[in-house]
Amino acid sequence: MADTAHLTPLVHPARDEMTVEAVLRALADPVRLGIVRQLAAAGTEVACGVLEVPVTKSTVTHHLGILRQAGVVAGRQEGTTRYNSLRRKDLDALFPGLLDGVLAARR
C-alpha cells in the first residue's frame, strides 16, 4: 500500500465535462486568480508549498480543489508533495482566448 493512500484522491473532470460557468466561478476569486497567475508564469508544475498566497495551507488546499474540480488546474501527488499545473491546453481548446484575457488583466 502506497504511503499516500490516506490522501484524498484528486478529482479531475475530463475535457468534455468542463463548463465555462464552473471555470469562470473558479477564476472569480483573488486568491485563485493569484494561484493561476503563478502557475501560468511558471509554465510548469508548482508544488503547493511554493505558491505565494496570503492564506493558510488548508485554505490553499480548498482553493486548489475548486480550481481542480473546474478543470483549471491539474494536481499530481508525489509522496507527500502535491504538484499543480495549469490545464492550459484544455482551457485553450474549449474557451480560446479566455485564459489569456484573464492573465492580461492589470487588475
Add this chain to the structure above:
Amino acid sequence: MADTAHLTPLVHPARDEMTVEAVLRALADPVRLGIVRQLAAAGTEVACGVLEVPVTKSTVTHHLGILRQAGVVAGRQEGTTRYNSLRRKDLDALFPGLLDGVLAARR
C-alpha cells in the same frame, strides 16, 4: 422633470474602474451568460423585454444590474424602456480574448 426621474439611475464603472474579478463573477451565472450571449448575437442594443430569459422581470433587472456594475453591459433608459448593450470595446481592451473565449464555449 423627466418622467423617468423616479427610476434608479444606471451605474456604470469607467473602463479604468473595471476589474477582471468582477467581470468573471458577473459572467459566472447561467442567466447572465445567456443575456451576454444574446447581446453578443444581437450586436446592438436590446430592450429588456426582448431578452429571452427563464426568470421573472425583477430577476432579470437584478442580473442586468450585476452585469452593469461589473462593466460587462451598458444600460440606457429611454422613456419606460431600458436598452442594454455589451461593452465589448472595453472588455476587449482590458481583457483581450476573454469575452470571445466565453462566447466560444459550447457549455
